[in-house]
Amino acid sequence: MPRRKFTPVAGLAVATLVSVLVVALGAAWWNRPGCYSGRNYERIEKGMTLEQVEALLGKPGEEVPDYEIPRGRPRGEPPDPTFGGDVPGSWCGGVWGDPVYRWWKTRPYVGAAQILVGVSGGRVISKYRVEHFP
Incomplete structure (x- = not known):
């Protein structure tokens, strides 16, 4: 049986396929439930239980003392639109609830990020x- 030659086009096709696979697997890993990520923040919905949020973010959050709750939204942005209309009174903070829980992610040389979730009635x-950027 004659031996086939490896062509540059075939090599490029294999390299492209491998690259796409690596990117897809990386994105799936980064956005999976059970870890801190922007995608998992987006998955948090009004009415979820604290246990569901903890499963989504991968660990229990820490209860935030009242004096550490952010009191203003950056650049006058409204609260998250999926929760709009339920802001108590003239509240200008980014999150409200009793209690409020926090999840941190620290990134070396980049800063830190946190997700805050307000809970009421479980x-x-x-x-x-x-x-937070340095």
Whole structure:
């Protein structure tokens, strides 16, 4: 049987396929439930239980003392639109609830990010994401 030659086009096709596969697997890994990520922040919905949020973000959050809750939204942005209309009174903070829980992610040389979730009656009523840069 004659031996086939490896052509540059075939090599390029294989390299492209491998690259696409690596990118797809990386994106799936980064956005999986059970870890801190922007995608998992987007998955948090009003009415979820604290246990569902903890499963989504991969660990229990820490309860935030009232004096550490962010009191203003950057650039006058409204609260997360999926929770709009339920802001208590004249509240100008990014998150509200009793209690409020926080999940941190620290990134060397980049800063830190946190997700805050307000809970009332065992259900999510607000959420807020904050990025801290050095």
